[in-house]
Amino acid sequence: MSILNASSAQGFTLITGATSSIGMELALERCKGENLLLHGRDYQKLMELSDSLSTRFKILIWVYDLSKVDSLYEDFRKFVSSQDIVVERVVHAAGQLKILPFRAVKLVDTQSIYNVNVFSIIEILRVLTSKEYRRSLQSVVFLSAFFSKFGDKGNAIYSSSKGALNSLVKGLAVEFPGTRFNSIILGAVRTKMTDHLFVSGADKSRFDRYILGTGSPRDVTHAISFLLEPSLWMTGQEMFLDGGASIN
Numbered sequence: 001m002s003i004l005n006a007s008s009a010q011g012f013t014l015i016t017g018a019t020s021s022i023g024m025e026l027a028l029e030r031c032k033g034e035n036l037l038l039h040g041r042d043y044q045k046l047m048e049l050s051d052s053l054s055t056r057f058k059i060l061i062w063v064y065d066l067s068k069v070d071s072l073y074e075d076f077r078k079f080v081s082s083q084d085i086v087v088e089r090v091v092h093a094a095g096q097l098k099i100l101p102f103r104a105v106k107l108v109d110t111q112s113i114y115n116v117n118v119f120s121i122i123e124i125l126r127v128l129t130s131k132e133y134r135r136s137l138q139s140v141v142f143l144s145a146f147f148s149k150f151g152d153k154g155n156a157i158y159s160s161s162k163g164a165l166n167s168l169v170k171g172l173a174v175e176f177p178g179t180r181f182n183s184i185i186l187g188a189v190r191t192k193m194t195d196h197l198f199v200s201g202a203d204k205s206r207f208d209r210y211i212l213g214t215g216s217p218r219d220v221t222h223a224i225s226f227l228l229e230p231s232l233w234m235t236g237q238e239m240f241l242d243g244g245a246s247i248n
């Protein structure tokens with residue numbers, strides 16, 4: 001963890017999985033206007049990212065493997081308290097995808113997917129909704145997925161973990177009316193996670209339903225920035241961002 005740049009702003013935007021294709025693009029965009037708390041499990045990658053950001057705002061990094069949820073709450077609480085910061089916005093971009101026929105799935109696979117996709121953000125939000133930090137927390141955005149709404153072979157576990165996020169925003173929106181909670185039902189975007197679906201030889205017919213074609217990380221950061229707007233009149237919602245795939 002380190003402070004790399006000087007700043008004038010107070011609160012921070014936490015990006016989990018800042019080393020993701022979408023997380024990195026988001027960091028590039030958001031560092032223009034606010035302090036960032038970049039999360040990842042790889043210190044080197046996070047340092048390279050923070051070095052590449054040209055900003056007058058503060059950049060902090062928090063290194064943590066989200067599959068280890070047992071000690072996450074304590075680690076994150078200590079980190080935030082030791083840095084004497086408040087987190088105003090959260091974007092949960094970390095995610096784990098594992099496509100496996102259901103009968104081949106082991107408990108350890110399910111636990112790992114749920115730890116990274118769901119339990120980690122619950123633990124983080126348990127800290128940020130505590131009495132000490134609740135008032136500072138303005139907006140939370142989850143990156144959910146198209147297949148949390150539709151069936152896909154071999155994808156039941158990942159899809160159900162994203163479905164949990166869709167439900168989570170509703171309960172939290174009601175329980176904490178001072179904060180906006182929304183999820184993005186994200187269609188196919190070419191990233192490290194999905195690259196294997198785009199390479200030559202892969203069956204591209206799965207993208208036929210995308211009226212506007214598949215998305216780019218930039219398309220996603222635009223939507224996230226909309227959901228992070230301070231005056232947004234929207235909470236507890238699932239926003240489809242899928243190039244029209246869901247209605248075709």
Ligand SMILES: NC(=O)c1ccc[n+]([C@@H]2O[C@H](COP(=O)([O-])OP(=O)(O)OC[C@H]3O[C@@H](n4cnc5c(N)ncnc54)[C@H](OP(=O)(O)O)[C@@H]3O)[C@@H](O)[C@H]2O)c1
Pocket residue numbers: 016017018019020021022023040041042045064065066067092093094095096097116143144145146186187188189190191192193194
């Ligand atoms: N791309 C799509 O088509 C698509 C569609 C729907 C939803 N999404 C969601 O969008 C989000 C961003 O995905 P992406 O496409 O940009 O994928 P990506 O590039 O593969 O990013 C995944 C991120 O999660 C992090 N991560 C994975 N396991 C972790 C762990 N145990 N501890 C800490 N961090 C961990 C990765 O860290 P490392 O860099 O260290 O691996 C990386 O930062 C994910 O939540 C994904 O489920 C993507």
